Amino acid sequence: MNLFSKTGKMALGSRLRLFTGRITDDAAKIYELYNVDFSPKWFPVFFVLSTDGAKTITEIADDIGHSQPSVTKIIKEMEAAGIVAGNQKSKDKRRNVVSLTEAGGALAEKVKVQSGDIEVAIDEIISEATHNLWEALAEWEYLLDQKSLLTRVQGQKKLRESRDVQIVPYEDRYQTHFRSLNEQWISTYFKMEPSDSLALDNPREAILETGGKIFVALYENVPVGVCAMIKLEDPEYDYELAKMAVAPAVQGKNIGMLLGETVIKTARELGASKIYLESNTILAPAIKLYQKLGFQKVVGRATPYERCNIQMELNLKG
């Protein structure tokens, strides 16, 4: 039985490498069959030159999707074989303008015949198969342009990991985590301020008993993230989103997003119309997160924190 039906799609690269080898090996033999002194790897270069005429090395590289050194090497080989001539007229002495020689032009005719036979042979395979490889390749090229395989896997990883994350309400046993997770980032980028200690040492008194809430993110049942919503006595804002912290080891698992979403959902349930927050632009990922959650920059509200250089709000009744 086939290895790849067992390995699964993780081995797509290996499978493709093997398959490509098979095709290119046969390609070399096909050129022999037609008695043309031609290396298969020359073909893309040869093709653009025979359709577009003279071109520079870099232009060819861009056209065929190879690196420039690769084209330099191929052109050298083709030059040695008498198929192309380089260093054609150009005022710009850096450029190496290449075009087919007469012999190269003659070869194009031969290659056209061969190309026809290959086209038919491959179409025969395609018609025997139910899944069209040629079309599938075109589609994949397009789909990967839109969103690379890496990005797709990254997304899937985040999604899977966020399934292992639970957001739970604060309990007193989480106080040490609430404190240490916040202390960590604050003292990394800034320094602890009096208002910090007040809230972190007595979250129940400072936050919960004044009408706020705190949420804890558990990753595989370990507390790794926290976030508070503080009740504000303000004509405009109902709550402040504050004291959000995620352990560095689990960053990138969407935990901040889950905490933020929980706060917003809860505020909505409690009938709030606007949420406020304060941050610092040095914390770029945090700002980005807030923007993703829908927060927008505002100015003018007074704040007890020195480190605050940006204020944002989210309007829940838009």
Place this chain on the structure above:
Amino acid sequence: MNLFSKTGKMALGSRLRLFTGRITDDAAKIYELYNVDFSPKWFPVFFVLSTDGAKTITEIADDIGHSQPSVTKIIKEMEAAGIVAGNQKSKDKRRNVVSLTEAGGALAEKVKVQSGDIEVAIDEIISEATHNLWEALAEWEYLLDQKSLLTRVQGQKKLRESRDVQIVPYEDRYQTHFRSLNEQWISTYFKMEPSDSLALDNPREAILETGGKIFVALYENVPVGVCAMIKLEDPEYDYELAKMAVAPAVQGKNIGMLLGETVIKTARELGASKIYLESNTILAPAIKLYQKLGFQKVVGRATPYERCNIQMELNLKG
């Protein structure tokens, strides 16, 4: 616009190479993403070891479809990384029995998680596409096992070329070709005999006027092949297929087959029931052709030719 939609399928190899590069580049980054110290090329080896346990280098190479030196190198790298251990117990000191170390086993768990994410990401691409690349690859692997791309192109070349071949009846202006084409192969492998000269110098008298026929194969309107059917006065055989010759330059274009088929068709139309021929086993391609045409070996008939060491017949009313 995409290069490959212009080049056509001749560039399948190039397209695959580029595409494979894209996938494997991302694969390397995906391993980084999961923080596993693992090279993508190790995966097939790793996979068979983690499912099958201990194996020798050659066994692994066979399983994964790589060359043995390739596996030797991969195993060395994996050994350096502490993932596998080689030279395990074996009486046969030539064999290098390899298996996963404890660290390698632990890695398998991590890789399984990663593999799951990749599977989902790839399935996402497959579901966005209308042509299934994964299935297409499996089908092509199978179809190419049945009949390689080279063989298919070869077949198509023959077919196309045989379309440029016309089989026409003998005319006197073809006498020099009839003579020289036959002289060429006879004097290459044997020497001309009296019966040869008789027929080649006077084909009209010797063959046509005694009730036989001669056919000439024109390739691009140039005579390149000849074949005679000689009327026999024999209780068993109606005609002898003889003096078949094809110019070396156009051999492999199915011309012998076309000449033979014309003779058989004509004999059938003339009501013949058995065709006879003489040849020599040194002419392997000719014998193979006769067999393809349906001729079978027989013995016992007298012949004027020294070079004859095999006699064959074709029964038309079988």
Place this chain on the structure above:
DNA sequence: TATATTTGCATAACTGATTATATAAATAGT
């Protein structure tokens, strides 16, 4: 107009595979 930057190409070193070949151990043949 002198200097800094950008552009176009070439070269070198590396990568992941291959084939060809060497070498040692095991097995077969006499």
Place this chain on the structure above:
DNA sequence: ACTATTTATATAATCAGTTATGCAAATATA
């Protein structure tokens, strides 16, 4: 029991691509 052959692996050279870097010519900038 000795030699010839086969088997299992390792090593070297090659291939078709890559990235990194160097260098000279052209262009932009002060």
